[in-house]
Amino acid sequence: MEEVLPPIDPGNLRDYHDIYGAFNWSMLEREFDWSKGGIYNVAAEAVDRHGRDRSDRVAIHSVRANGEVRSLTFREMSRFSSQFADGLLRMGISRGDRVFVYLDRRSELFVSIIGIVKMGGIACPFFSALGPEAVKDRLQDGTPAAVVTSPYLQERISTVLKEVTPSPRVICVGEDVPQGAVPYSKVLASGSPEMKAADMRPDDPYIIHYTSGSTGKPKGIVLPHRAMLQQFSGAKYVADLREDDVYWCTADPGWVTGTSMGMFGPWYLGSTIISYEGRFDARAWYSLMDRFKVNVWFTAPTALRMLMKAGDTLVKEFDLSALRQVCSAGEPLNPHVVRWGMDVLGKRIHDNWWQTETGAPCISNFRCMDIRPGSMGRPVPGVVAKVVDGNGTELPSGKEGFLALRPGWPSMMVGIWGSEDRYREYFRIPGWYVSGDQAYMDSDGYIWFLGRADDVIKTSGERLGPFEVESALIEHPAVAESAVVGKPDELRGEIVKAFIVLRPGNEPSERLREDITNFVRVRLAYYAYPREIEFVEALPKTRSGKIMRRVLKAKEGGQELGDLSMLED
């Protein structure tokens, strides 16, 4: 029988088919202040509204890398971000200007983003681990009026800042502000805490997020204020947030997950969010969930695999009894990881699919549904997602093709910054937005990810997604992580090649290689088992933690490695 994890309780989305059938985005409008005559601005809805109505509730517990905590109530978040917004205006920054934010995960990062958006600017946050080259690309592309950063980060990009024209103003958080930069504290002090958010139109952009760079040079995705509708649905139905929840999304606000599902979505619902400045560390992560009694946790497959690698006993030292809902997005979630969630966390992990371009979750597993491990779930209410061929014809269930969406969901990008052509590319099949991923749908409407279109392997006349091979490999007890690519081969077109990171306590050997091969051979189609296995210390990953298969593939094929600005150290 097919493996399913039955629902535990219905959650906020009580019945998938009922709600999907009757759903209309306008049903969510009444959740927002603007529908009652308020201002149309994501910052006003996320923060200012609660600053009035639930002012003493904590908006954020911001945990520094050294464990210190700075907590801000919604009243404080509302007032500080107004001061910052007004301070920006007084500096001569105007509506529609881009303001970049290059900061570690600390409270000022969140205040800055909300402040920029509040004054009608376009926030452009990026991950503080990015190096000077990646920052330079973005500065040249986005031509910001100002950059909010900190002394040590400014130092890192000082040369770059001199090279770009027009050169942006620099706002610096903290002490020892370098010459020429404006202290963040001064911007705050110059602004009024009473400043009201700018009234925007639904199509006006509020943020630019650069994509992860898994397939090439990152694209600057422009998202509109209207996205609030779908971020709300993401927080309510996908994350299943409830009144008074404490919520932790582990994504950095430099990535779309870190804002849509990390700040805005949960804040529309008035949840308290946790932010952790430190890097991944299994003990620190579990202890954070224990310390703040996290109810809802949103993370990614890479992080879950790293927790698995840390062993199954560590978690027992912590009290995670407050945890009710676990979600994962950003990469395919292997069935083995879902099983681990049940065994070790005692929780179903709800995989959901989306992209920077889609602005919010589009396909998801919901609390009210069976989970079929390995499937991304079903389209969220209000989104039409199908598997189509090159002409846009819907394919029958089980048939592999392009994962496509009907344009018009609220959080859909409104452009790619500086590239109309690249934007149009997504709509090359009439009537569809083409995601660039390959998938199939089963007869119950569950969607199964195969791989990115570029990663699909053509071997012995068959097409094969790397995901199923990787998922089989990590079921072997010695395998912690794997990446599978097609390696050019005269006879077969391509052969399946696997790169494997072993779990601690295992050494590469010929015997292990054979053992792993035999282990997966019986689990996969005859052409799908890896004919080559290479043991590696680590896999190439993007800064957002995604496996960069294209780098491995290019190496195997002896090609140029392409844009590597997003490669982790």
Ligand code: ATP
């Ligand atoms: P780039 O577009 O620069 O190459 P990227 O596609 O990795 O990078 P993102 O927008 O961060 O940038 O990621 C979206 C992609 O991540 C999707 O197209 C898909 O390939 C993958 N993805 C996201 N969620 C899931 C999921 N739940 N299951 C499988 N894949 C997923």
Ligand code: MG
């Ligand atoms: Mg992409």
